[in-house]
Amino acid sequence: MNTPQNNCSIAIQVLPMKVADYLPDIDRVIYYLQDRFPQARVTPFETVIEGEYEECMDALHQCALIAAQNSSDDIIVNAKIAYGQILSSEEKTSKFEK
Amino acid sequence: MNTPQNNCSIAIQVLPMKVADYLPDIDRVIYYLQDRFPQARVTPFETVIEGEYEECMDALHQCALIAAQNSSDDIIVNAKIAYGQILSSEEKTSKFEK
Amino acid sequence: MNTPQNNCSIAIQVLPMKVADYLPDIDRVIYYLQDRFPQARVTPFETVIEGEYEECMDALHQCALIAAQNSSDDIIVNAKIAYGQILSSEEKTSKFEK
Amino acid sequence: MNTPQNNCSIAIQVLPMKVADYLPDIDRVIYYLQDRFPQARVTPFETVIEGEYEECMDALHQCALIAAQNSSDDIIVNAKIAYGQILSSEEKTSKFEK
Numbered sequence: 001m002n003t004p005q006n007n008c009s010i011a012i013q014v015l016p017m018k019v020a021d022y023l024p025d026i027d028r029v030i031y032y033l034q035d036r037f038p039q040a041r042v043t044p045f046e047t048v049i050e051g052e053y054e055e056c057m058d059a060l061h062q063c064a065l066i067a068a069q070n071s072s073d074d075i076i077v078n079a080k081i082a083y084g085q086i087l088s089s090e091e092k093t094s095k096f097e098k
Numbered sequence: 099m100n101t102p103q104n105n106c107s108i109a110i111q112v113l114p115m116k117v118a119d120y121l122p123d124i125d126r127v128i129y130y131l132q133d134r135f136p137q138a139r140v141t142p143f144e145t146v147i148e149g150e151y152e153e154c155m156d157a158l159h160q161c162a163l164i165a166a167q168n169s170s171d172d173i174i175v176n177a178k179i180a181y182g183q184i185l186s187s188e189e190k191t192s193k194f195e196k
Numbered sequence: 197m198n199t200p201q202n203n204c205s206i207a208i209q210v211l212p213m214k215v216a217d218y219l220p221d222i223d224r225v226i227y228y229l230q231d232r233f234p235q236a237r238v239t240p241f242e243t244v245i246e247g248e249y250e251e252c253m254d255a256l257h258q259c260a261l262i263a264a265q266n267s268s269d270d271i272i273v274n275a276k277i278a279y280g281q282i283l284s285s286e287e288k289t290s291k292f293e294k
Numbered sequence: 295m296n297t298p299q300n301n302c303s304i305a306i307q308v309l310p311m312k313v314a315d316y317l318p319d320i321d322r323v324i325y326y327l328q329d330r331f332p333q334a335r336v337t338p339f340e341t342v343i344e345g346e347y348e349e350c351m352d353a354l355h356q357c358a359l360i361a362a363q364n365s366s367d368d369i370i371v372n373a374k375i376a377y378g379q380i381l382s383s384e385e386k387t388s389k390f391e392k
Contacts, residue, residue, distance in 0.1 A: 009142065015213070043146065061351050064347070072378070076376050081369075081370065082370050083358035113370065155257050172281055173280050176276050178274050179275065181261075181263075183269045237338060240383035244337065276307070
């Protein structure tokens with residue numbers, strides 16, 4: 001469970017361009033994020049991590065490098081970085097669960 | 099469940115600016131999307147809808163208008179529109195579920 | 197010149213996936229936007245249009261369709277929609293010009 | 295002028311939430327980016343920097359911290375990170391100039 005004192009949450013979308021099959025490159029990044037942030041939420045367009053700012057930004061730093069390890073040499077990473085007195089993912093989504 | 103023939107998926111983030119409490123405006127948009135797309139996925143940074151292109155784009159069209167109904171008169175809506183031979187949300191996320 | 201009464205501005209990024217050369221599909225969309233909005237600003241990651249909400253959203257609606265006319269059948273369009281009492285592009289950028 | 299060997303370009307949008315006037319916080323970040331990257335392009339929704347990956351990511355790292363120095367304690371930074379064999383900003387936009 002996310003503790004309320006986290007000061008950062010980042011939503012990360014990785015888009016390997018110019019490759020016929022981009023899924024392996026995306027999957028490698030998601031597995032990396034899930035391994036480092038066991039509470040990461042994998043959503044249809046992005047993966048959301050939570051934690052301290054330095055730790056989250058360091059993980060974001062790795063994403064393009066990991067995505068580029070194999071086939072694509074033209075990577076776009078779209079990130080939404082929330083910083084400060086922010087709500088946790090749990091606080092943001094729980095009331096909408098059915 | 100999402101049928102594979104959907105040709106569109108849109109991830110929508112609504113950000114009411116210049117207001118001390120932006121949650122009511124965001125919630126109103128999410129409830130609208132959930133009502134219109136019962137399979138909508140509410141994720142920490144965005145809500146994801148799936149369907150036919152015309153229907154999804156019409157829903158996106160409503161979001162800023164609904165967000166602006168009350169307090170904020172300065173709305174930013176960030177949208178990721180996927181169109182064509184695309185994967186369903188289920189296909190994109192199921193393999194990462196734990 | 198942008199008149200202050202515009203109530204909408206949209207920044208549009210088109211990403212044709214799974215194609216070896218995505219530039220022709222992107223260019224076709226930019227030329228469409230420039231033709232329809234002569235004041236459109238073409239920036240490195242997105243093209244910015246300004247006008248009335250209905251007109252801007254209608255142009256956004258066309259972008260994925262135009263991008264998919266040729267090679268790619270998997271298009272991602274990222275849009276930032278600003279709506280309401282918003283600043284014009286000119287007001288936002290002129291003070292930073294050197 | 296951008297040399298073709300840059301392996302990174304980042305488009306950065308800073309959104310200070312919950313404040314009546316978000317412009318001072320945004321301006322402070324843009325002035326920081328312009329000072330560090332004299333060729334930075336200030337566009338209506340984002341500022342685009344170019345350079346080596348480590349240098350650009352370090353600048354991105356500072357943005358939320360700089361935005362939060364004064365009024366807002368709830369910052370959203372949206373970033374598009376392009377990495378690899380990428381086009382320069384000049385290559386991407388020059389053909390559309392009128």
